[in-house]
Amino acid sequence: MATLTLIPAKGCSTRLPRKNILPLGGKPLLAWAAEAARRAGVCGRIIISTEDEAVAAVAREYGIDVPFLRPAELGCDPAGVVQVALHALQTLRTQGEEYKRMIILLPTSPFRTASDIAEAVALFDTKQAKFLLSVSAFDHTPFAAMKLEDGVVSPWFPEYFGRKSQEMPSAFRPNGAIHVLDVAAFEAAGSYFGQPLYAYEMPWPRSLDIDTVADLQMAEAVLAAGLVSWPV
Template sequence: MTAGGRTIATICARGGSKGLPGKNIRPFSGRPLIAHTIAHALACPGIEGVYVSTDDEGIAAVAREAGATVPYRRPADLATDQAGKLPVIEHLVAHLEGQGLEVARIVDLQPTSPLREPSDIAAALGLAATAGEADLVVSVRAAGDNPYFNLVEQGADGLVHLSKGNGSARRQDTPAVYALNGSIYVWRRPALAHAAVHGLWSVRIAAYPMARWKSVDIDDLEDFEYAQWLHARHAAAGRP
């Protein structure tokens, strides 16, 4: 147990996906999509409980069958397209604390990221334990585009210019840049409460880089089919 309380995993899965209806329980490599993320959390020794927040009874049933705890049905006002994710996580953690659970760290896992591995979660937790002043560790991937090299913005005159820098640098000389992949967020408990009110970028953040192939976030059918192809390809190569 982490000093001051438990390390738990939270998984937020809404039933009303528009990009790919029913995606959270759509069969992916032999089991419902969300079951992969639950399995990742259960396989990580540093996690002491896996909790799912959902408004959908079908998702809840699948989550329980996969080994997660679903403590309640998510309130309707936190299950709309406009509802932010941080208040949803905070609502779940506060509910658990109201039931007597002492929480020190929260590992929020996106159910639409089935290609991460338990080792990624463990590594992110390890970074959180050694990241000094960081309140949050987020998983990232190397970005394909770079604001110092080939990302441009349109000005008021309609012309474009580089987002950063003066364009004189070679690509290999520019700073490394990353994209959030949404897969893993490791929160200190007080930081989550603060960010639920003031936003993600109001806390101090460290990055855990993940391989690009593990970073697919499923939003639509094309993403789903690509993730299935990647999963099969890497499984054939001997990876989980």
């Protein structure tokens, strides 16, 4: 199956400027994604999509293909990963390239492993899926959430109020590490949340997502503690 692996790496990040090229363990975040993709052995063509020449230069320094620079409007909100991925497919199509499967790896999930990618793709194939994403369990169950109104708190889910966490339903969140998509289904839906949406479960810290300075500091602490290592 012709596979395109996309690493979206915009330069226009609001909370953590140019976060996709910030160093972690001596390597820029986008290099972590590319290395895992190469080692997975299932990723086909691996490319970076960015609107930022500085990001593109770092990607090329690490041997990552940057076949185009996307339009500036796809580098800032409200444009999201879906629009970036559709643009990549359409741009490469004009260059005579067609793909049946797409893998999306966000640089901000540096601790996903090559095995995670290979196992997610294997699950995608086994299920004959059209849409698959990686998930992780919530650190704190959302069913214990409280709402605050006029200084008064009350439970969002009264039926679970006062219960122990182990008595509440399991809950998972998308962690942004891996999307595997059937290209035709993805383009038709215009979303990577099409149904049925299969899940590949990942534990902490492999599901750590970097969006703030505190997240980056946490990732460095994880490395220093030896909980993960380079290469992933």
